[in-house]
Amino acid sequence: MIHMNASILDGSFYFTISLLMIIVSFIGYFIYMFTTNKLASTASFVIVLGAFALQTFAFIIRWRYSYQIGIYIPPLIDLYDSLVFFAYVILFGFILLKLFYNFNSLGFIMTFISICALGFATFYPLSTSAIEPYIIPALRSYWLLYHIISLFLAYGAFAAAFGIGILFLIKYNQTHKSNKNKDTKQTIRKINPIKKIASIIFYPFILLYKQFILLSPSIDILDEAIYKVVVFGFLFLSIGIVIGAAWADNAWGGYWSWDPKETWSLITWITYAVFIHARLTKGWNEKKMAWIAVIGFIVVICTYLGVDLLIPGLHSYIAPGAAPVL
Amino acid sequence: MLSKLNKFFSSIKLAIILFILIAAVSIIGTVIDQGDTIAQYKIIYGNTVFHILYWLGFLNIYDSWYFVGLAALLILTMIISSANKLPKIIKNIVDPNTSFDYALKKNSYKAKYITLQSSKSPYEILNFAEKTFGKKFGKPVLKISGKDNNYINDGKNEKAQKTSSNADNKENNSGNFLFFSKNSIFRISPIIAHLGAIVILAGVLLGVALGYRSYTNIKVGQTVQHSYLLKNNHPVLLPFKIKLDNYVTKYYKNGMPKAYISTLTIIKKHITILTKSIRVNHPLTYDGITIYQASYGHYKPNAAQILVLNLNLKNSNKNNKRLVYAVPGKIYNSKINNIKFSFNFFKHPAKDQIPFYISVIKNDKTVGSPLVFQELPYRTKKGNMPLFFAKYNNNIAFIFAGIKTYYYSGVEITKNVDTDIVWIGSAILIFALFFSFFFNQQSLWVRVTPSENEKTNKIEILSVPHKKFASFYSMMDRLMEIFKKQI
Numbered sequence: 098m099i100h101m102n103a104s105i106l107d108g109s110f111y112f113t114i115s116l117l118m119i120i121v122s123f124i125g126y127f128i129y130m131f132t133t134n135k136l137a138s139t140a141s142f143v144i145v146l147g148a149f150a151l152q153t154f155a156f157i158i159r160w161r162y163s164y165q166i167g168i169y170i171p172p173l174i175d176l177y178d179s180l181v182f183f184a185y186v187i188l189f190g191f192i193l194l195k196l197f198y199n200f201n202s203l204g205f206i207m208t209f210i211s212i213c214a215l216g217f218a219t220f221y222p223l224s225t226s227a228i229e230p231y232i233i234p235a236l237r238s239y240w241l242l243y244h245i246i247s248l249f250l251a252y253g254a255f256a257a258a259f260g261i262g263i264l265f266l267i268k269y270n271q272t273h274k275s276n277k278n279k280d281t282k283q284t285i286r287k288i289n290p291i292k293k294i295a296s297i298i299f300y301p302f303i304l305l306y307k308q309f310i311l312l313s314p315s316i317d318i319l320d321e322a323i324y325k326v327v328v329f330g331f332l333f334l335s336i337g338i339v340i341g342a343a344w345a346d347n348a349w350g351g352y353w354s355w356d357p358k359e360t361w362s363l364i365t366w367i368t369y370a371v372f373i374h375a376r377l378t379k380g381w382n383e384k385k386m387a388w389i390a391v392i393g394f395i396v397v398i399c400t401y402l403g404v405d406l407l408i409p410g411l412h413s414y415i416a417p418g419a420a421p422v423l
Numbered sequence: 424m425l426s427k428l429n430k431f432f433s434s435i436k437l438a439i440i441l442f443i444l445i446a447a448v449s450i451i452g453t454v455i456d457q458g459d460t461i462a463q464y465k466i467i468y469g470n471t472v473f474h475i476l477y478w479l480g481f482l483n484i485y486d487s488w489y490f491v492g493l494a495a496l497l498i499l500t501m502i503i504s505s506a507n508k509l510p511k512i513i514k515n516i517v518d519p520n521t522s523f524d525y526a527l528k529k530n531s532y533k534a535k536y537i538t539l540q541s542s543k544s545p546y547e548i549l550n551f552a553e554k555t556f557g558k559k560f561g562k563p564v565l566k567i568s569g570k571d572n573n574y575i576n577d578g579k580n581e582k583a584q585k586t587s588s589n590a591d592n593k594e595n596n597s598g599n600f601l602f603f604s605k606n607s608i609f610r611i612s613p614i615i616a617h618l619g620a621i622v623i624l625a626g627v628l629l630g631v632a633l634g635y636r637s638y639t640n641i642k643v644g645q646t647v648q649h650s651y652l653l654k655n656n657h658p659v660l661l662p663f664k665i666k667l668d669n670y671v672t673k674y675y676k677n678g679m680p681k682a683y684i685s686t687l688t689i690i691k692k693h694i695t696i697l698t699k700s701i702r703v704n705h706p707l708t709y710d711g712i713t714i715y716q717a718s719y720g721h722y723k724p725n726a727a728q729i730l731v732l733n734l735n736l737k738n739s740n741k742n743n744k745r746l747v748y749a750v751p752g753k754i755y756n757s758k759i760n761n762i763k764f765s766f767n768f769f770k771h772p773a774k775d776q777i778p779f780y781i782s783v784i785k786n787d788k789t790v791g792s793p794l795v796f797q798e799l800p801y802r803t804k805k806g807n808m809p810l811f812f813a814k815y816n817n818n819i820a821f822i823f824a825g826i827k828t829y830y831y832s833g834v835e836i837t838k839n840v841d842t843d844i845v846w847i848g849s850a851i852l853i854f855a856l857f858f859s860f861f862f863n864q865q866s867l868w869v870r871v872t873p874s875e876n877e878k879t880n881k882i883e884i885l886s887v888p889h890k891k892f893a894s895f896y897s898m899m900d901r902l903m904e905i906f907k908k909q910i
């Protein structure tokens with residue numbers, strides 16, 4: 098049986114509706130990608146704004162509900178909370194990028210990541226939206242709120258950097274390929290007949306796709322955006338780690354205990370520190386930076402979900418209340 | 424030799440290699456469980472593999488010499504590279520190199536260089552430039568303008584010499600010249616960021632060297648003066664004694680724990696210093712040592728509190744009431760009419776049945792069938808409470824008065840030397856990161872020279888961002904449009 102989080106009481110119903118809206122806007126952005134139809138992207142963006150507003154409303158409902166049942170901590174505790182918050186931050190980041198850089202072409206990637214997070218939250222059996230009227234003592238702390246918000250702002254930024262990185266790589270390869278093609282036009286080429294037929298059938302799509310690539314921002318703008326988004330994320334990752342350490346010092350007697358999640362957050366931090374420094378060495382071009390942004394996000398996903406699913410520790414979301422130290 | 428070493432240690436490539444190595448070692452530590460016992464490791468890995476892992480230091484990797492060594496090396500490279508950069512950056516702030524040609528040569532890969540022609544006078548041109556570019560670049564750091572329209576080429580402009588001592592500048596910066604430098608002060612922020620990271624790492628290493636993390640379990644009523652290191656169980660003598668006065672777990676209505684509370688007394692040289700309750704997130708710090716609530720448990724099996732009453736008060740004597748702490752299955756002598764009994768649980772209690780019972784024992788044999796408890800309402804000040812009640816032969820009653828738990832409290836005792844250093848370093852790092860990332864230094868030169876035909880002047884505009892951003896170049900394009908319209 099399919100499990101689905103959709104309760105009006107705890108707000109998850111509205112998140113589920115917003116998931117549907119984001120799917121629609123993803124389709125819109127996908128159409129935009131192949132037709133470069135302005136209307137498709139504008140409509141998609143309006144839907145994204147609507148989904149964001151609905152999620153904001155859902156958070157208010159959820160927050161109020163958790164206060165009503167006597168949990169005086171905002172609902173940012175378990176896997177469901179964190180996934181919907183992640184989707185929310187990603188949408189927020191996309192809206193900012195769209196407003197500042199007019200990044201329509203980013204739409205299909207950002208809405209896709211958001212769909213993954215929300216879809217996982219809504220349908221993954223271990224992620225339940227119900228708010229239990231109790232929380233384990235270690236989580237009864239306002240440090241938690243600031244810790245999580247900082248980290249999710251960072252994760253959202255890294256997701257955006259990932260999206261822009263992909264766009265960069267697509268665009269970069271396309272520009273380089275067309276340069277190469279120009280060089281090799283004169284030489285005689287043998288063409289595989291199947292390939293040729295396929296290329297005839299898909300020719301209109303390829304043409305439209307190339308037009309999309311042309312329309313998306315220039316490589317230099319993408320490169321700058323990757324850097325700015327990454328350093329924003331790095332700043333908040335640093336803040337989030339420090340808050341976490343202060344909290345751990347307060348609650349567990351040591352600011353660092355090499356818990357897997359802590360260690361992986363350090364590894365994430367190091368990955369982006371490498372990004373920041375690699376920019377400063379002359380031999381590393383923009384393409385490598387885009388790759389680090391893409392790989393960095395994979396490390397983020399490892400830290401965020403992989404550690405929970407594979408290695409249990411102090412920070413596990415999966416088993417509520419299963420923390421070995423109170 | 425020294426300069427070679429210097430260069431080696433301040434290279435960013437080394438920094439990147441160190442970063443990657445530290446990340447790699449950290450990953451090993453998350454794949455192999457850290458800090459288990461030897462017996463556990465031998466079960467998981469087998470004897471040979473265990474010895475190899477042990478020899479490699481993989482079982483306590485974050486304390487291994489090479490991990491600490493990598494951290495120390497990171498500090499060293501940060502110090503050396505920062506120290507190398509610092510003089511240059513300070514000079515850039517207080518006495519920037521204003522030479523046009525030098526800047527052009529050095530920054531060719533990120534500079535934007537534009538030449539224009541204009542028939543306007545150099546004085547007018549510079550004024551336009553100051554107004555146009557000043558919007559984004561602030562006040563010019565240096566402005567040299569010939570008194571009249573003539574181009575002065577004697578190389579002895581007073582102001583130019585005063586502002587800059589650099590030999591290059593004397594040749595080039597005479598005549599009509601404008602130099603802006605925005606945000607140059609923020610060039611120092613990466614150095615401060617590194618300082619922050621150095622302070623954090625130094626604090627961490629100091630803590631590793633001088634502090635400790637330990638734990639101990641204290642029974643209710645017990646006093647201890649030792650605790651045991653988390654990493655290897657070696658005992659540590661504390662500078663005071665700790666007595667556990669009381670321990671309670673508070674629960675939510677559904678049975679989930681809500682709070683774990685230990686009441687502790689600190690005793691130093693037989694003098695009670697203080698008594699305080701600790702719970703998770705609310706530790707107690709005394710004399711540089713912090714005590715945290717970490718766990719709890721019971722050191723004896725739970726016991727039922729059974730009140731045995733003599734109902735037959737005719738032959739009354741003193742012994743008609745007795746409280747027994749009965750561990751399930753064990754035999755106790757009530758000392759009332761020489762009745763012995765044991766308290767037991769049903770293996771398969773029926774639905775709605777009270778799941779425990781009393782067996783009465785005579786001559787080591789159970790007599791009769793189990794005494795089943797009955798529930799009686801019992802009125803107290805707080806309202807009606809159920810009372811569990813069982814009778815034997817109409818003259819002995821057993822009353823179940825709750826469960827007695829022999830608690831111990833697990834506390835973590837840490838001596839964190841100079842965590843403050845870590846927090847100060849973190850604050851420095853975060854502030855400096857902000858300024859490193861969001862304040863880009865930008866320089867702009869404007870030079871006006873008469874060209875060969877003597878009627879028009881040649882205008883050269885050179886702009887250099889510290890960080891190569893597309894938005895900088897598009898901003899310059901916009902400013903150039905405005906500027907071109909004016910001249």
Ligand code: HEM
Nearest residue numbers: 373377433434435438441497500501504613616620856859
């Ligand atoms: C192995 C040790 C390290 C070395 C050798 C090193 C070296 C450098 C160098 C040479 C620069 C260029 C400075 C400039 O642009 O003026 C730099 C920039 C920077 N470094 Fe490091 N670094 C190290 C570790 C760290 C660490 C641990 C951090 C912690 C966050 C850090 C943060 C930064 C930042 C924020 C910048 C400025 C980047 C920018 O403005 O884009 N560095 N580093």
